[in-house]
Amino acid sequence: MDRLILQKAASYCAYQERTQDEVKLRLKKWNVWGDEADEIIAELIAMNYLSEERFAKTYAGGKFRIKNWGRMKIRQELSRRGLSKYSIESGMKEIGDVDYVANLKQLLEKKKVALEKTETNQLILKQKLARYALAKGYESELVWKLLEEV
Template identity: 80%
Template sequence: MDRLILQKAASYCAYQERTQDEVRQRLKKWNVWGDEADELIAELISMNYLSEERFAKTYAGGKFRIKNWGRMKIRQELNRRGLSQYSIEKGMGEIEDKAYVEGLKALLEKKRNLLVKTENDPFKLKQKLVRFALGKGYESELIWKTVEELE
């Protein structure tokens, strides 16, 4: 195993949380394939540079707090990145129910204040709010309940 490549991979992982797939793609760019790539990834995991559970927690928490994403969108992205169901569940655990509902409420209030200036029809306003929140990845049942509360 090449120490220089291991060092490069370690600093790549230290810069921000990564998935095994991301590391594998980077190793391919450095012309490291197959068993050697698997060995390097195993070494990075044992050295605690690479942790999918830690990635899932950081990703879920960050996308919720910073981008106001809903659970469905976050879960879909984590799945797309090839994380295990266990890691995904650990990541989703970072989002507390109370903060989730409050986050959706604040998001919808902010959007409503923007839309109210141009949209006079209350039915269309509701529709636009629901569509907006669905696009952010929130559950429709929760969205409708929150939109009704805003009335």
């Protein structure tokens, strides 16, 4: 195993959390594949530079707090990145139920204020708010329940 490549891969992982797939792609760019790539990934995991569970927690928490994404969208993105069910569930635990509902409520109220400037029909306004929240990845039952309150 090439120590220089391992060092480069370690600094690549140290910069921000990565998935194994991202590291594999980077190793391919450096012309490393097959058993050697698997060996490097195993070494990175052993050295604690690479952890899919840690990636899932960071990703889920960040997308929820910064981009206001819902659980469905976050879960879908994590599985698209090839993470295990265990890692995904671990990441989803980063989002508390109380914060989740409060975040959606705040999101809907903010969007409602923006939409009320142009939309006077309450039914259409409600539909637009629901579509917005669903696109963000929130569950439809929760969205409609909160729309009654907003």
